[in-house]
Amino acid sequence: MSLPSGYSIRELKASDHTNGILDVLSGLTTVGTVTANAFESIFKQWSTLKLSNGSNVYNPLVIVDSNGKVVATGMVFIEEKLIHSGGLVGHIEDIAVDSSQQGKSLGKFLIKELSLIAKRSGAYKVILDCSESNVKFYEKCGYKEAGVEMQIRY
């Protein structure tokens, strides 16, 4: 599977603050205020954290169009556990494709790349939470329903 012509995928950069990523994420949920300083500080923290095996804990990716503008984003966060002999679990988070770019397989490509990063980092599984309306999309990406999400909000 490859991206449609004109699109490319890469790791998030500190300079992406003004490159459309926050607009894309606003299609997923409330983004709120993220100043350039806050963006840089979060980016630095994500870039610094490493697993015991040296892989990145945070792995944010973006898909950009031919003008370099962010049109899709998502990340896989790798959790290091005590169980399963210090096993690693990937968590797919904050997947969003710009509303004008949906239906071009960008989301599917993004999930494939994020899942691969988790596998290469040594994860034995990758999990995610999604709404009922997105179940079919994740099934098309090879994921299966497992368990029930619980939450408490503050």
Ligand code: ACO
């Ligand atoms: N219901 C049923 N099928 C779907 C859906 C859906 N909601 N969305 C996509 N599909 C199917 C497509 O038809 C396609 O099928 P095909 O391979 O047989 O042609 C396949 O899934 C792949 O679709 P893509 O074109 O890759 O999907 P897209 O690029 O539009 O991205 C996404 C899907 C990410 C859900 C996008 O619609 C989006 O950003 N929605 C708003 C934000 C959102 O809900 N994000 C996911 C939150 S969950 C999380 O972050 C862990």
